[in-house]
Amino acid sequence: MKRILGLLVILMSSCIDVFNFSGELDERVLVVEGFISTKPGIHQIRLTKTDKFGPEYIGLNRPETRANVLIKDDLGRVTKLEEGNDRGIYSTQEGFSAEVGRSYNLEIILFDGKRYISRPEKVYQVPEIDSLTYHAVRRASTDRLNEEYGVQVMAHFQDPEEQSNYYYWKMLESTFALITEPHLTRKEAPALILPSGIDDSGACCSRCFHTDIPKPTNIITTDDADFNGNYQRRMVAYIEDNGLRFKETYRLDLQHLSVSPETHRFLKLVDQQLRLTGSVFDPPPANIRGNMISLNDPAEEVLGQFFVSDERRLRIYIHKRNLEFYKLPQTIVPINCVAFLFQSPLVGYPSIPLPVDPPEDWDPEG
Structure with missing residues (x-):
């Protein structure tokens, strides 16, 4: 019986291949979030970097600061976005809007000099909702x-x-x-x-x-x-x-x-x-x-x-x-x-007193 058990252990151990995993701990991935639309207002782009592998990775992106962020259209016009108090968030000026029929791309120059650009995106007209x-x-x-x-x-x-x-x-x-x-x-x-x-x-x-x-x-x-x-x-x-x-x-x-x-x-x-x-x-x-x-x-x-x-x-x-x-x-x-x-x-709702008055534009019967 002991011989049989020993043979099983040898057979089982011989079927196990050691996998040597080498994570790229220092590699960070740039994450770009945001879009622009034809509605005038402030449009924002968020830049973050996340760990690809490694013990530090917890699914939380870190803001990428001090970058130059530009939006360019097919007519050669350039809009520079500014980083505000929220780190990693870059905003256009108030009143900015895209135009139907125009194409736009996003250009990013990080603080370390690395450059990124998007493929051109065209604005297609959306029909009205009845x-x-x-x-x-x-x-x-x-x-x-x-x-x-x-x-x-x-x-x-x-x-x-x-x-x-x-x-x-x-x-x-x-x-x-x-x-x-x-x-x-x-x-x-x-x-x-x-x-x-x-x-x-x-x-x-x-x-x-x-x-x-x-x-x-x-x-x-x-x-x-x-x-x-x-x-x-x-x-x-x-x-x-x-x-x-x-x-x-x-x-x-x-x-x-x-x-x-x-x-x-x-x-x-x-x-x-x-x-x-x-x-x-x-x-x-x-x-x-x-x-x-x-x-x-x-x-x-x-x-x-x-x-x-x-x-x-x-x-x-x-x-x-x-x-x-x-x-x-x-x-x-x-x-x-x-x-x-x-x-x-x-849990999931704010632990502060809530307003008892509705918003100024509250019009449920309108």
């Missing part, structure tokens, strides 16, 4: 005992004929009315201890306003290969119902953008990576190269995509009364807006 509608949805989730609830926002528009169009819809920070229920909170957590001076009677501030980035942050982009020239009803946003967002009114803001074929492909690949679940059917994760090129070393890896868009801003108010169903809160509801988020179950 209207936005919404409806509640629910579907199976990873939690077998609880379904996922959410709201789909649909855009109605005419796709132009005899031309290829590529669309991208980007959700922006949005505002909603947060409704507190002090009677439920005290019933579920009678021993809850708040800092001194906090009114927990419920007499103050049971309705306030909060802003957040809608979740999930999926990338919604499409092309008109299958519907060229047809009138469309397309999903442009999906907002997960966390039990708090749709207790009264949610105001969604988003950008309706045109993109180039190259940017459309890049965004689709990024979205594919974001949707990885760890299943054996997932494609292997990988760095996605964009349109940035190193002029010093064309083989150098650069991450990110500089792109340009024609832009329309969209806004819709989502009312609880119009939803077919919605999710009930699964956590303790805030006592009131002054005491908001002294309870740990609501």
